Amino acid sequence: EVQLVQSGGEVKKPGESLRISCQASGYNFATYWIGWVRQMSGKGLQWIGVIYPGDSDARYNPSFEGQVSLSVDRSIATAYLQWGSLRTSDTAIYYCARLSGSWEPPDFWGQGTLVSVSS
Amino acid sequence: EIVMTQSPATLSVSPGERATLSCRASQSVSNNLAWYQQKPGQPPRLLIYYASTRVTGLPARFSGSGSGTEFTLTISSLQSEDFAVYYCQQYDYWPPWTFGQGTKVEIK
Numbered sequence: 693e694v695q696l697v698q699s700g701g702e703v704k705k706p707g708e709s710l711r712i713s714c715q716a717s718g719y720n721f722a723t724y725w726i727g728w729v730r731q732m733s734g735k736g737l738q739w740i741g742v743i744y745p746g747d748s749d750a751r752y753n754p755s756f757e758g759q760v761s762l763s764v765d766r767s768i769a770t771a772y773l774q775w776g777s778l779r780t781s782d783t784a785i786y787y788c789a790r791l792s793g794s795w796e797p798p799d800f801w802g803q804g805t806l807v808s809v810s811s
Numbered sequence: 812e813i814v815m816t817q818s819p820a821t822l823s824v825s826p827g828e829r830a831t832l833s834c835r836a837s838q839s840v841s842n843n844l845a846w847y848q849q850k851p852g853q854p855p856r857l858l859i860y861y862a863s864t865r866v867t868g869l870p871a872r873f874s875g876s877g878s879g880t881e882f883t884l885t886i887s888s889l890q891s892e893d894f895a896v897y898y899c900q901q902y903d904y905w906p907p908w909t910f911g912q913g914t915k916v917e918i919k
Contacts (some may be wrong), residue, residue: 737910754907795902801855801856
C-alpha cells in the first residue's frame with residue numbers, strides 16, 4: 693500500500709528555519725516524482741515544486757524559487773521541504789504528493805503539515 | 812502562468828440531482844487537465860486526469876469532458892459523500908502547474 697506520511701505541525705517565529713518531511717512507503721521511492729503543494733487558510737492550492745528522488749532533479753514554481761528548497765534522502769525514502777528564513781506569509785498547510793507517472797498529476801497525497809509562523 | 816478559472820464558486824444542489832462544474836484555462840492545455848475533490852481536513856483526492864479518465868474505483872456518476880480551454884466535471888446524481896470542494900488543475904505547462912480557485916458543492 694502506497695503511503696506518504698508527513699511530519700507534524702510546526703509553530704515558528706519569523707526568520708527561523710524549518711524543514712518538514714514526507715516519508716514514502718509501499719513503492720519504489722526513487723522512480724516517482726514527489727511534489728509539494730501549499731494551501732493557505734481557507735484558500736486554494738499552489739504548486740511549490742517537484743523533485744525526482746532518483747537524481748534529486750528539482751523544479752520550482754518561480755513564485756517560490758529562492759524561498760524554499762526541495763531535497764530527498766533515498767536511504768530513508770523521505771522528501772523534504774525547507775525554509776531558510778520563514779515569514780508570516782508562509783503560514784499554511786503543506787502537502788506532499790506522489791506524481792502518478794512521468795509528469796502526471798499526483799495519485800497519492802500526504803496528510804498535510806500545518807506550519808504556523810507568528811511573532 | 813496559465814490561469815484556471817472555475818465556475819460557479821458555489822453550487823447548491825439537492826441529493827440525487829446533477830451537478831455541472833466548469834473550468835476554463837487562459838490558454839490551451841490540450842487534455843492535460845485533472846479534477847480533484849477535497850473535504851475539510853483532508854488532502855485533495857485525484858478524481859479524473861487527461862480531462863476524462865477516471866481513476867480506478869471512482870464511481871461512474873463522475874465524468875469529465877473537454878479539451879483546449881473549456882472543461883466540465885459532471886456528477887450525475889449527487890450522493891451525500893460528494894459534497895465537497897472541487898478543483899481543476901492544468902499539468903500541460905510547467906512552471907508552474909496551476910489550480911483553479913475551486914467550486915464548493917453544497918447541500919441545497
